[in-house]
Structures are given as C-alpha cells and as structure tokens.
Amino acid sequence: MVLIITLFFAYMFIPMQKNAFNQIMYTQGETVSKSIVQASSDAIISKDFGFIVEHNVDVLKNNASIHYVLVSPKSWGKDLD
Structure with missing residues (x-):
C-alpha cells in the first residue's frame, strides 16, 4: 500500500515540479535577455562596443547556464562607420 501511495504521489508531483522548473527557467531567461537588449541597444x-563586451562577459559570469551571447545590429556594416 505504501508503495502504491508513493508511486501515485511521484506520478502526480513530478510533472508539477517539471512545469514549475520550466517556468522559473523561462522567467530567468526573459529577465537576462531584457537586460542584454537594454544595455546593448543603448x-x-x-x-x-566595449561596454557591450563588458556587460555580456558579466552576464556570462553570473549565469553559468548561458554558454554564449551574440549581439549584432540589423544593419551590420552599414551604419557602423
């Protein structure tokens, strides 16, 4: 009986924990991306461009789950003279 109850709770709570974990990761990703966009656009x-590099190096240091950051303007090479 104990095994059945344990399996039931595991079956019910693991998907809930997975959804909560996914929501936390999504929220953290949104927050970090907004920070990068705001700092990089200014x-x-x-x-x-030195500030962009410094800011993104700090972001990478503070977020071990982020492996790389790429920032490029839409008109690369046209308005950067």
Missing part, C-alpha cells in the same frame, strides 16, 4: 546607438 551601447550600439552610442557606438560603445
């Missing part, structure tokens, strides 16, 4: 407008 720096691209002012052509402060």
